[in-house]
Amino acid sequence: MKYILAIFLLGFYTLSAQSRYFDVRDYSKVDLENLRSKFGINKTFPEKYELAILLALSQYPELKDTRIDFEEKMVHATMVARPAPLSLFKDDSKRRYKIFFNKKENKEGLILEGFSLNAKVGVIGHELAHIVYYINTKSLRIIRDGVNYSRNKFRRSFERATDYRTIEHGLGWQLYEFSQVAINRRSVSKKYLERKRSIYLLPEEILDIID
Numbered sequence: 001m002k003y004i005l006a007i008f009l010l011g012f013y014t015l016s017a018q019s020r021y022f023d024v025r026d027y028s029k030v031d032l033e034n035l036r037s038k039f040g041i042n043k044t045f046p047e048k049y050e051l052a053i054l055l056a057l058s059q060y061p062e063l064k065d066t067r068i069d070f071e072e073k074m075v076h077a078t079m080v081a082r083p084a085p086l087s088l089f090k091d092d093s094k095r096r097y098k099i100f101f102n103k104k105e106n107k108e109g110l111i112l113e114g115f116s117l118n119a120k121v122g123v124i125g126h127e128l129a130h131i132v133y134y135i136n137t138k139s140l141r142i143i144r145d146g147v148n149y150s151r152n153k154f155r156r157s158f159e160r161a162t163d164y165r166t167i168e169h170g171l172g173w174q175l176y177e178f179s180q181v182a183i184n185r186r187s188v189s190k191k192y193l194e195r196k197r198s199i200y201l202l203p204e205e206i207l208d209i210i211d
Contacts, residue, residue, distance in 0.1 A: 035058060039057040042065055043069075044070065049120065052121050053124055060128050060169055063131060068096075068099060069096065071098065073103060079123055079126070080102075081130040081131055082097070083096070092135065095134075116181070119181055119182075120178075122177055129169065133161075133162065155199055160201055164201075172206060175201075176207060179206060
């Protein structure tokens with residue numbers, strides 16, 4: 001009897017966890033045109049990342065009209081989000097933001113090709129969480145944050161707060177999947193692994209927050 005109960009509880013927990021997993025691998029359930037019309041306003045992006053970007057944006061209604069350009073570029077990270085430099089000197093409502101996808105794997109960053117859709121949505125969601133912070137922050141503070149980012153203590157606090165913001169926007173499972181897969185990739189460099197573990201929320205920490 002105890003054995004049967006244990007199996008039942010395990011099955012219930014598994015189904016419960018799956019029900020919270022934002023799984024959109026079944027493309028027939030995704031109305032891409034509807035996503036474009038609702039969340040593609042003032043956005044430019046590479047076609048190959050369109051679905052993941054729009055799904056992530058759908059969790060950030062406050063960014064609906066924000067000007068964001070998604071581009072592929074050689075960067076020393078998997079993705080990077082920042083205000084366009086000249087727009088920092090404009091009114092907050094007129095700012096434009098850039099989010100870069102790394103286009104070649106290096107010691108400090110991965111490329112998203114090969115990751116699952118959920119994982120892509122998770123890491124894009126993290127970058128959008130940065131944009132949410134920027135739109136509510138004055139330009140001088142953003143510049144000061146950029147200077148302080150070279151300090152490990154500040155960087156850890158800044159990135160972990162961004163992970164929390166991502167989870168608060170309903171992308172905890174996606175962030176978990178990206179973190180879990182990235183940390184366990186065979187090709188990942190020691191430098192990337194150390195940076196990931198020391199600065200960002202670990203997969204088990206993400207699960208604890210979700211629960």
